[in-house]
Amino acid sequence: MSHAHPHETSNEVLAPGQRLQESERKAFSPEAVAEIQAIMAQYPDKMAATLPALYIAQREFGFVSLAAMRAVADVIGIPEAHVFGVATFYTMYQKAPVGKFHFQVCTNISCALRGAAQLLEKVCERTGVTPGQGPSPDGMWSVEEVECLAGCGVAPCVQVNQDVYDELVDEDKLVEVMEACKRGDYRPWAH
Numbered sequence: 001m002s003h004a005h006p007h008e009t010s011n012e013v014l015a016p017g018q019r020l021q022e023s024e025r026k027a028f029s030p031e032a033v034a035e036i037q038a039i040m041a042q043y044p045d046k047m048a049a050t051l052p053a054l055y056i057a058q059r060e061f062g063f064v065s066l067a068a069m070r071a072v073a074d075v076i077g078i079p080e081a082h083v084f085g086v087a088t089f090y091t092m093y094q095k096a097p098v099g100k101f102h103f104q105v106c107t108n109i110s111c112a113l114r115g116a117a118q119l120l121e122k123v124c125e126r127t128g129v130t131p132g133q134g135p136s137p138d139g140m141w142s143v144e145e146v147e148c149l150a151g152c153g154v155a156p157c158v159q160v161n162q163d164v165y166d167e168l169v170d171e172d173k174l175v176e177v178m179e180a181c182k183r184g185d186y187r188p189w190a191h
């Protein structure tokens with residue numbers, strides 16, 4: 001009986017213990033290549049460009065897919081194993097597709113003491129998404145339960161894409177944010 005993982009294919013190189021997902025996109029745009037080369041030029045060791053290049057990959061590919069990691073290794077001229085190691089170590093790189101608006105809800109201790117679990121439940125309810133189960137069918141939302149977002153003193157904290165809401169964010173604030181996302185005029189902290 002076969003127990004193959006849905007994303008597993010026989011000829012893919014996989015990092016240890018990982019089942020890295022593939023993306024439709026396979027290569028960087030010329031603009032992204034130029035951006036990475038400009039970053040490399042700032043450092044004596046080109047490996048230092050790995051982290052920012054992975055962020056560019058996340059932006060261009062939608063998530064850090066296997067192809068994205070290979071593209072980073074290729075543009076910088078470093079071993080794929082190094083890029084796989086870095087990308088799989090840091091949880092802030094998305095290794096699977098996320099929604100257009102990705103909500104990360106911190107449920108670590110300070111946030112937990114200030115209602116993070118209830119907030120996470122509300123975010124899931126309003127987006128119709130289960131944490132870690134991929135984006136909503138319309139591609140708008142995804143939700144992730146995360147550890148500390150470094151705003152413990154003003155918990156609870158929620159991050160929307162790259163923007164951290166760390167000033168006692170509550171359900172009303174998140175509803176405002178989500179309504180702006182739906183209207184297409186979301187701007188961080190503008191609401």
Ligand code: FES
Nearest residue numbers: 106111149151152
């Ligand atoms: S515990 Fe949630 S931001 Fe630190």
